[in-house]
Amino acid sequence: MVLADLGKRINNALQQLNKAPVIDEELLNQVLKEIQLALLQSDVNVKYVAKLKSNIIMKFKMEDSQGVNLKKMIQQAVVQELTQMLDSNKKPFVPKRGKPNVVMFVGLQGAGKTTTCTKYAYHWQKKGWRTALICADTFRAGAFDQLKQNATKVRVPFYGSYSETDPVAIAEEGVKHFKKENYEMIIVDTSGRHKQESELFDEMKQVQAAVNPDECIFVMDGSIGQACYDQAQAFRNAVNVGSVIITKLDGHAKGGGALSAVAATESPIIFIGTGEHFEDLEPFNPESFVKRLLGLGDIKGMITT
Amino acid sequence: IVSNFKQLTGTKILDAQDLQPILDKFKEQLMNKNVGEQIAQQLCDSIKKNLINTQAKALTLLNKTVKESLKDAISKILTPKRNIDIIAEAMRQREKGKPYIITFIGVNGVGKSTNLAKVAYLFKKEGFSVMFAACDNFRAGAVEQIKTHGRCLEIPVFDRGYKDEPADIAFQAIREAQAKKVDVLLIDTAGRMQDNEPLMKQLSTLVVQNNPDLIVFIGEALVGNDGTDQLMKFNKALIDLSPKDRIREIDAIILSKFDTVDDKVGAALSMTYNTGKPILFCGVGQKYTHLKKLNVRTVVHALLD
Numbered sequence: 001m002v003l004a005d006l007g008k009r010i011n012n013a014l015q016q017l018n019k020a021p022v023i024d025e026e027l028l029n030q031v032l033k034e035i036q037l038a039l040l041q042s043d044v045n046v047k048y049v050a051k052l053k054s055n056i057i058m059k060f061k062m063e064d065s066q067g068v069n070l071k072k073m074i075q076q077a078v079v080q081e082l083t084q085m086l087d088s089n090k091k092p093f094v095p096k097r098g099k100p101n102v103v104m105f106v107g108l109q110g111a112g113k114t115t116t117c118t119k120y121a122y123h124w125q126k127k128g129w130r131t132a133l134i135c136a137d138t139f140r141a142g143a144f145d146q147l148k149q150n151a152t153k154v155r156v157p158f159y160g161s162y163s164e165t166d167p168v169a170i171a172e173e174g175v176k177h178f179k180k181e182n183y184e185m186i187i188v189d190t191s192g193r194h195k196q197e198s199e200l201f202d203e204m205k206q207v208q209a210a211v212n213p214d215e216c217i218f219v220m221d222g223s224i225g226q227a228c229y230d231q232a233q234a235f236r237n238a239v240n241v242g243s244v245i246i247t248k249l250d251g252h253a254k255g256g257g258a259l260s261a262v263a264a265t266e267s268p269i270i271f272i273g274t275g276e277h278f279e280d281l282e283p284f285n286p287e288s289f290v291k292r293l294l295g296l297g298d299i300k301g302m303i304t305t
Numbered sequence: 306i307v308s309n310f311k312q313l314t315g316t317k318i319l320d321a322q323d324l325q326p327i328l329d330k331f332k333e334q335l336m337n338k339n340v341g342e343q344i345a346q347q348l349c350d351s352i353k354k355n356l357i358n359t360q361a362k363a364l365t366l367l368n369k370t371v372k373e374s375l376k377d378a379i380s381k382i383l384t385p386k387r388n389i390d391i392i393a394e395a396m397r398q399r400e401k402g403k404p405y406i407i408t409f410i411g412v413n414g415v416g417k418s419t420n421l422a423k424v425a426y427l428f429k430k431e432g433f434s435v436m437f438a439a440c441d442n443f444r445a446g447a448v449e450q451i452k453t454h455g456r457c458l459e460i461p462v463f464d465r466g467y468k469d470e471p472a473d474i475a476f477q478a479i480r481e482a483q484a485k486k487v488d489v490l491l492i493d494t495a496g497r498m499q500d501n502e503p504l505m506k507q508l509s510t511l512v513v514q515n516n517p518d519l520i521v522f523i524g525e526a527l528v529g530n531d532g533t534d535q536l537m538k539f540n541k542a543l544i545d546l547s548p549k550d551r552i553r554e555i556d557a558i559i560l561s562k563f564d565t566v567d568d569k570v571g572a573a574l575s576m577t578y579n580t581g582k583p584i585l586f587c588g589v590g591q592k593y594t595h596l597k598k599l600n601v602r603t604v605v606h607a608l609l610d
């Protein structure tokens with residue numbers, strides 16, 4: 001997994017603390033510099049990286065302990081800062097069987113919503129849930145054909161229209177239709193949009209109001225840079241984003257923007273997308289990720305001591 | 306720092322230590338504007354090299370000098386060495402009785418198909434006859450997407466549905482364009498990750514076998530540190546498969562989604578810095594008219610002021 005590269009680099013930097021006989025400010029700066037570089041090259045928000053560094057230095061200066069304790073303190077501080085960034089403290093939505101769960105997908109243009117919707121549908125379909133897809137994108141050329149072909153491939157019923165131009169009407173109709181038919185997982189795909197165009201955001205809010213989703217998933221491209229934080233935050237503020245899926249992590253992208261998106265949406269990453277095929281969706285668990293990130297078994301212990 | 310600099314003015318010459326804090330600040334600013342970490346570093350290093358051993362100045366003056374040097378350097382990078390005028394080139398081909406052929410390539414979801422349609426609109430406005438070749442026959446709905454644009458713009462589409470090799474479809478489309486005396490042929494290709502070897506090979510085959518007049522790489526302004534890697538690897542894949550006497554490379558870049566990044570326009574620099582490839586257009590929205598020339602001064606201003 002791509003984010004793991006970032007973990008390895010951070011861990012390597014921290015290892016220097018274990019090797020050194022004494023830890024002085026120079027060594028600390030060196031270690032922090034390497035961690036900083038790893039984060040910046042992975043597209044973590046610049047302001048967060050700066051804050052992380054100054055927080056750790058502050059803790060270092062306040063502590064007057066030496067040797068083992070100091071090492072432990074620094075490691076703890078790094079782990080804590082990273083965990084805070086990745087851990088939203090929010091439990092992801094758990095759909096309930098036997099009732100309709102409406103899940104709406106939102107995100108920037110081309111992030112991978114339509115593809116990920118289908119992967120997500122396929123995921124529940126395989127578990128035996130009655131699953132359906134709705135195309136509430138009336139803007140993008142060929143959007144309905146795309147969803148239709150995808151849905152057909154994974155054998156999931158779908159709803160959409162070639163003639164209706166109002167996505168709110170389609171979403172409302174579609175959800176009503178599938179609820180009546182006792183579907184358990186009803187997935188609503190929406191158009192790509194960005195915060196700079198308020199009309200597009202208003203439309204998203206209207207769709208949300210019309211279908212009243214149980215969960216709103218923000219889909220984000222894993223290679224996104226520094227614009228990520230503001231966009232993610234704008235989506236969070238406009239609709240009630242509950243979780244995040246990061247796509248295209250099969251590429252070279254380091255996926256550090258993901259950390260920023262979590263911070264901005266205050267929502268957990270639930271899946272990552274690792275390819276164009278429908279089975280290329282991997283569950284993501286932030287806690288075990290941070291654990292693996294630093295190759296340490298006793299992180300929990302470290303944080304609470 | 307301030308008191309240090311007071312002593313500096315006068316006869317002292319600048320050394321690395323005087324410059325470092327200022328350069329660090331500018332580096333952070335550039336990264337915050339989404340310039341890739343390594344590129345921001347290299348830029349600052351080159352400024353350092355130029356300013357070291359010059360006469361020391363007061364802090365405010367030094368700040369200004371560094372900023373001006375950065376502005377110069379960035380303007381130079383962004384100003385294309387080779388100006389590509391696609392209208393003039395298409396005109397030349399038309400005089401020879403040949404279609405002017407452009408291929409659009411890039412990673413998934415960046416805006417290849419949409420910007421291809423915008424370029425078509427531009428050509429139509431200038432009185433050229435245009436044809437599309439639907440050579441993305443992988444992604445669901447890709448062919449219908451092109452057909453929809455064809456319908457809106459009254460442009461014929463050459464397609465073979467979702468079968469056949471993209472390189473063969475392109476070949477047949479070119480034959481058709483020649484037979485029908487079409488002025489401009491625009492070839493859409495499927496998105497792919499730069500590390501996906503079989504798919505990169507498939508793309509290079511399409512390009513090398515059909516030898517288009519122009520190869521345009523679409524990158525998105527949203528991309529972070531991955532942007533440079535995308536461009537370099539697409540370029541390399543083309544070179545690697547070209548015959549020795551007819552090396553093909555990416556000719557130009559379209560930077561899409563410029564309207565989604567506010568002042569975080571660093572991708573423009575990241576894309577051009579290591580490659581020297583000119584930015585042909587910026588995509589500034591989802592409509593046909595949303596295609597603009599890059600304004601170097603505006604970008605420099607956004608990055609540094």
Ligand SMILES: Nc1nc2c(ncn2[C@@H]2O[C@H](COP(=O)(O)OP(=O)(O)OP(=O)(O)O)[C@@H](O)[C@H]2O)c(=O)[nH]1
Pocket residue numbers: 107108109110111112113114115116137140190191192193247248249250251272273274275276280413414444496497498
């Ligand atoms: N390699 C790879 N490609 C992906 C992944 N997820 C999506 N894609 C591709 O990304 C491109 C865009 O995906 P879409 O699902 O159309 O994106 P979207 O967000 O629905 O786009 P709009 O509706 O136009 O906003 C397509 O080529 C997908 O095949 C992934 O995890 N890996």
Ligand SMILES: Nc1nc2c(ncn2[C@@H]2O[C@H](COP(=O)(O)OP(=O)(O)OP(=O)(O)O)[C@@H](O)[C@H]2O)c(=O)[nH]1
Pocket residue numbers: 109110140192194411412413414415416417418419420441444447494495496497561562563564565587588589590591595
């Ligand atoms: N805001 C904005 N959106 C854009 C721009 N260019 C393209 N888009 C949107 O980005 C999304 C993806 O565009 P496509 O043209 O389908 O991208 P692609 O590269 O062909 O995608 P694949 O073929 O799936 O790899 C669509 O929703 C477009 O409307 C732009 O300049 N600004």
Ligand SMILES: [Mg+2]
Pocket residue numbers: 113114115137140143189190191192
């Ligand atoms: Mg879509």
Ligand SMILES: [Mg+2]
Pocket residue numbers: 417418419441447493494495496
């Ligand atoms: Mg396309």
